[in-house]
Amino acid sequence: RRLILxxxxxxxxxxRSLKDHxxxxxxxxxxxxxxxAAKLRELGWLPELVLCSDSTRTRETLEIIKRHTVExxxxxxxxxxxxxxxxxxxGHTAQHIRETICKFAKDDIATILCMGHNRGWEEAASILCGRPLELxxxxxxxxxxxxxxxxxxxASAGAGGWKLREILQP
Known part of the structure; x- marks a missing residue:
């Protein structure tokens, strides 16, 4: 199973008049x-399911990724x-990501993209792989x-049991 945070x-x-969301x-x-988008495509890390924050900036990020990745x-x-x-x-994001993945993902899905915000995303990635990460x-x-x-x-990987393959940067 592959997870892209x-x-x-x-x-x-x-x-400045806009709300953060x-x-x-x-x-x-x-x-x-x-x-x-180009780097994910080049590495072959193409998600079969996307779970994304509904904020304007995450929606726009996803729109651009999809425009550049026809798959x-x-x-x-x-x-x-x-x-x-x-x-x-x-302390809540990693568990929430787990819950939403288990709610939406079918067992035949191998790669999932979860897109969101710091501090939570950085914290979740750190918890899952068992070491401090910066996103x-x-x-x-x-x-x-x-x-x-x-x-x-x-259940089997738990906290710290996910293998970090890479921190992909633009």
């Missing part, structure tokens, strides 16, 4: 998203409000673990 691309602070990508962020245009995608809110709660904007932790189902994979 991707932090959204760089967002714009130009319009509504902030769009910056020009740099749009470039980052295109770059990370993802028809991939099942769920936008989750909780991926925005839980990311700010210390800057548009960085992706590429994680692997074994199991016949996603439920079994999370």
């Amino acid at each position: 991707l932090r959204h691309a760089h967002s714009s602070w130009a319009n 509504e902030r769009p990508l910056s020009g740099r962020g749009r470039q980052q998203a295109a770059s990370i 993802l245009l028809q991939v099942e995608t769920h936008f989750l409000t909780t991926y925005y809110s839980v990311a700010a709660m210390d 800057k904007t548009s960085n992706a932790a590429l994680l692997e673990a074994h199991g016949c189902s996603w439920q079994e994979t999370f």
